[in-house]
Amino acid sequence: MPSQRPPPSFNLRTQSDRFQPGTRAVLVKNATIWTGRVDGLEVLKGDIFMDGGIVVSVGVIEQSVLDSHEHDIVDAQGAWVTPGIVDMHSHLGVASNPELRGANDGNSLKGLVLPFLRSLDGTNTHDEGFALAVAGGVTTSLILPGSADAMGGQGFVIKLRPTEERSSSALLLEPPFGINGSEVDYNVPPRWRHMKHACGENPAGTYQGTRMDTVWSVRKVYDEARKLKITQDQYCEKAVAGQWAGLGDFPSDLALEALVDVLRGKVQTHCYEAVDIDAFIRLSNEFHFAVASFHHAHESYLVPEVLKRGYEHPPASAIFSTFSRYKREAYRHSEFAARILADNGLKVVMKSDHPAIVSRYLIHEAQLAHYHGLSTSLAIASVTSTPAEVLGLDHRIGFVKPGYDADIIVWDSHPLALGATPSQVFVDGIPQFASPYVSKKPASQQQAPKTPDFEKEIKDAIKYEGLPSLVPATRTTGAVLFKNVSTFWTRDNEAVVWSGSDYSELVSVEGAIVVDLQGGSISPALVAGGSALGLQEIAAEPSTADGSVFDALSMEIPTILGLQIPIRAVDGLQFETRDALLAYRNGVATAITAPVGTGYDGGSVLLQGLSVFFSLGSRNKLEKGAVFQEVAAMHVWITMGSRSSVSTQIATLRRLLLEPIKVVDMNLISKDAIPPVVITVNSADIMASLLLLKKEVEAHHGRAMQLTFMGGAEAHLLAAEIAAAGVGVILTPSRSYPYTWEHRRMLAGPPLTAQSSAALLASHGVTVGLGPQGISGSSPMSNWAVRNMRWDMAWVALESNGTISKEDALAMASSNIEKLLGVRSAPNSEFAVTRGGRSVLSRVESDCDGVF
Template sequence: YDKARQIKNTQDQYCTKALAGEWKGLAPDFPEDLQWEALVDVLRGRVKVHTHCYETVDLDDLVRITNEFEFSIAAFHHAHETYLVPDTLKAAYGHPPAIALFASKSRFKRESYRGSEFAPRILAENGLQVVMKSDHPVLDSRFLLYEAQQAHYYGLDSNLALLSVTGTPAQVMGQDHRIGFIKTGYDADLVLWDSHPLALGATPQQVWVDGIPQLSSPHVNHKPASSQASPQTPDFNKEALDAVKYDGLPPLEPKTSNDGAVVFTNVSRVLTINTEGIEDKFIAEGDLGVVLVRNGKLICSSIALFCGEDLLASGKAQFIDLAGGWISPGLTTFGSVLGLEEIEGEASTSDGYVLDPLLYKVPEIAGGDNSIIRAGDGLQYTTRNALLAYRSGVTAAITAPKSAGFLAGLSVVFATSAKHQLDDGGLIQDVAAVHVFIHHGAPSVSTKIASLRNLLRVFIGQGEVPLVIDVDNADIMASLLRLKGDIEEELDTSLKFVFSGASEAHLLANEISDAGVGVIVSPSRSYPGSWEKRRILPGPPLSQKSNLLELRAHNVSVALGVPGAWEARNTRFDLGWIALEAGDSVSKKEVLALASVNLQQLLGVHSFETDLVASKGGDLLDFDSKVVAVISPRRGVVDLF
């Protein structure tokens, strides 16, 4: 910066003399240096500065530099800790920078560890401009609006949430004279949404670029009337205050655990799990109901108050108003390394990768090349991702060992709320399934399938333990289906195959169904991020169905997974999106089963007393509700948030 300033000052002196006609002693050539030209233009305000900056100490350094060298910053990007120092940002030279950030993606590296879902609202409340971003392909830009929807859910005003992906970024880029607003003379870049843009699952019915429609045959689903208005989002005021109070690391454990009597009032529906799946325990058909829980167990549910009438009179119970909310089974997450690491990019916080026998010589002390690692041996409890998932209704997780090769090992089932493995109910099932990964790359796909053939003969021939194969390419899936048939015939057995990831599974929906193979779709909204995922089924408006719904239509046993540990908390919204796209073809009970009963059945999880989740203001599947309690019969308590 100092070198650029010296050049700028020299240029200014040159121009001052030239304009004054003082040519004597003036150099024949204008003083410039191409190496520093861009930075000189920054100091002149001709170039908009966008800087990638996360932590408060770096934000403070850069703000001081702007004042020392007198230039402005257009926006800080990613900027996970900006909400902690709004006054520092407002001290920047010229004008405060805008803040471009994710809604809920955090903890992928140390600098993002203090990121908060409440950052957009806190920044806006301090008068700073907010831009929601995707950093494509980190997040799929096709769903940029979802970032604004989440920001609104956690407290950003609706007008600012919409501006965060329209007018504000246009202004920050210096393009608000032609895009970002609907005005006469502006570019005719428009979107017609099938529901309110801040409603979950809002999908374009048509897109115009320069006035030209882009979708020749858009697939449009009917959305409910409730989706036509901005969501009535819950109250997160205390949580937002705590995010700042605790410097970005507020306590995430339940504020209280009640092992006595708890009465939930104004309940509209109660769902529980039985041997057949998810069943209705109570539905309010007029007056809202009352649910009594004692020692973590549901005692009764009724319209009348007699469930808790005696307790109300004695004052010995805690009463919680659900305001028309639901009590439903806790969700289960699978597909990420939740519970094996705290920060994705920091090796010191992770269990680490298993040694793959196709790439390394596994030491004999670890069992040699025939060893199968157990994820349960490396579990880390109370990670922030796990606790945030718990507060969002995800009460159990199924996690396989972390692998960058072929053989991962044996997955574990654990409670996201537990303090450690020895905690009551902390370890639900030590071993669930065997996991392998088969993708393009060294060693070859054919080598991996040959290894799997041997593995099936030696270890899994009896078919008692599910084999979960992480695979995306349809050609590889076809080879695996043929392998399954060959081994079953050879060993006269029945194998339990499950495909996870499965981006191209829809191309083999009939064959997968005929073979009795289950599929865990992850992510729920497919993205062609690599060659072997290129033939995705994108879902509306580009296709009638998504990958998951197409498989389900062919009677494939399907469940939902998430790729990233930070995404586990958003499982409820992924399910809600699926419900909206499915319409009347899938009930809410069936949708909830995708991340509970179905997932557990596919992954060999034995039946256990499932936690129940109480959501205030609605069911788990929309932006109107908030998880306020978890009822845990295994631990005999009700956790309150």
């Protein structure tokens, strides 16, 4: 099958095949339009006219066009407009949210090779992720089966707008002929199928085999498909030649049908490591089929020449920006991968793997790729025109051009500016928001951000194969002078910044170092809460981690342990893990970590144990300043997903709080109050029970109880009551999502709601902290996301419409975390320093002559 092309008359169409009768024409005027044309470099100032579900005209619209159509008018007032976002790797609808056993069709475990399965047959239109994805500007997604199998089945491209038919079939965009009422047209090129393959750990682990087993299974079935293709081609040659005698029926095999089409087209495949990428390139050359793209492709940046050996053309790489190290295959990932691939002339696609990265925030993946060196045009293209091209659909989506589908986004700021949010999304020319909430953004957000110079880091990423040294250099004595500082925050004025122009007196101090921040800023370093930093290196590798604690309510506890001894995280601390050091390099100096109460499978335990407050930049536990506080708080996890009932969990907690543990001296935690209790909880109903329990415990002991909710997806529903009870909330993740039933009433934030959870809670006087974004809320797979806390912090402020100041946001990611997690005395000599926008953490010990 050659590159997918539409029928010759396609560009002459006046109405989309997905047009919904009754849709009014729309004029979007006064827009700044990134069209996707001219290698993504074309930006027009003008208007967009849409009718019949397609873009009719772009730029200067002829009055005759406007006069001939009744239309609505949207004044963009200079706002940026782009094509709709195309998510090329999503499990939306097949791994549905809220996550329920009856609504998960992501993986079949019926065999290693299942090319005959179809994601369409399991796409659940009731998935709450659909509306949220559109709220992030996603208009088109490739819905793929999971990666448990070497061949998981066929993927299907869908549009995300709801249809009157309410069916999965009604969402399809150019499905293979024969599906959704379409019949084979022998006068036009056939349409691509999208097949999902997987390499490496996933299929090998699922079926307890090896990479060799996986590749052999794929080779074997492709050989069967190749033989069938040959017989089909021979049949067609005879038919065309009129040799009908004894020809019989057309040779077919329903189980191999899609694979034969792959041999005439392209395939999508999940491959992480160089060894898997190389093996799959060999396979594609052996059987003569093209690889459209490698998905995840964490090591593709290390083997560009291997990609260039791809059959027919080099595959694209569909990658994450910073999501990595959650398993061994992802350990060598680099945040500079997108830039390195682009420098080698290779196509880059940023994708979500929804719900691993929530597809609503796919534009943020492009923003992070841009920050780490990908050009402005390629970064926007990586979620619009490039995936459209890789999917073979660049004749109708991915661009703002006449004749293309009317899928466009009107943004409240430059799409690569942090926190960029759609103020309106059109799919097939239909506006998706009836009354969108739009936050006013600073003027600086209307331009593409300037990116730091990472040339040295990019070279090191290649030189050290993704593992350059991250160990920080520390300076323990002498004066440090920071000059050309644009903004400076401190805690209670405990540090000083020189504001004069004559530095000679300060520089003359013996051993002083002068650092020019080139307009950068200084602020207290951030604090990580809600992660497993310090207790694991690779989440999915038990040999690299402290492990999960015993669940006292559902497991047989060793006699030597018993229920009465809280586990202390300090005993299992690891230092110099890559996630910890990357967080440190990005301005997060310390962490408060509790024993891991959830495993890779998401299971949770009631009594996690006692958290520790420690430095992320130290080399080992015995180093001075490595551990600031051996015990911070008692951590508990109460969830409807436990093997024990919520009632049982709360009853157990009641007993522990009313009859304090005798085996351990609880004064170790606090001498003046009931030990701080941090409860991971997301359901508002459970929170209500816990607020009542707090009153009961305080009445029993006659003194205050410090209580903090971690997670907090539904906390906004009880904002006033939580504030009145003096309970704080650490939102983990900071941007809520309906991962489970307990998250389903989360607050979406703009453009769907006026406020985010953080803004609403803060407006009621609740002390709010922010945890890492990560996967499925409070998960040990969130460690990688701690490095992005400064983005998360600023994002909360930007979408608050001015109700959360920079200082408030900074506190949510630093001092509030310490306060809510039981830190009694915080170090005051850790500062996060940015040089022209780039983070350089300065660790200055307390015996310095000064901090400037």
